[in-house]
Amino acid sequence: GQNIDQPTEMTATEGAIVQINCTYQTSGFNGLFWYQQHAGEAPTFLSYNVLDGLEEKGRFSSFLSRSKGYSYLLLKELQMKDSASYLCAVQDSNYQLIWGAGTKLIIKP
């Protein structure tokens, strides 16, 4: 079956760095997405990786290793507004998105 694994919850301190991991087993791979979802709101797009390596976008970076079925989202200089759930999603061979359950990130002052 298809599976996306990410930690259920993480806690970090304001101003620090946090890495949220995502491992996947899917039938085929056509790209990996990270979304941010604040409580009670819709998911919003953060990043897309299709090739191995690091994609940097401001305070957020996303890494992909296709051979290991692994990605991480790196958040630097954490701010209170970064408290949210972070969703990892993989496009399978049919280009359908398979979603992880999300990682709830709690930022403490």
Add this chain to the structure above:
Amino acid sequence: IAGITQAPTSQILAAGRRMTLRCTQDMRHNAMYWYRQDLGLGLRLIHYSNTAGTTGKGEVPDGYSVSRANTDDFPLTLASAVPSQTSVYFCASSAAGATDTQYFGPGTRLTVL
């Protein structure tokens, strides 16, 4: 303002009733999607449409139907609601179909009693 709107924002429904969740986008995106989101689970695809006039089944289509009469609208109908359909429903769209980034509406919180 460009984007996706959903209606209603929330609804409490008696089991057995029929309900249509509305979704409209003004970005002229070709593809549209309906997901449900339940606590502890990832988003699950209910139905999708790659272009106006076509629809397809996702991971959890039973008990739901959709139509895509035009580019902008993609309503989701529950013919006879059951308590297990209590969930938050998100509509999404993407410009060029399945390979493109999906953008989400604000969601509808549905409770079936």
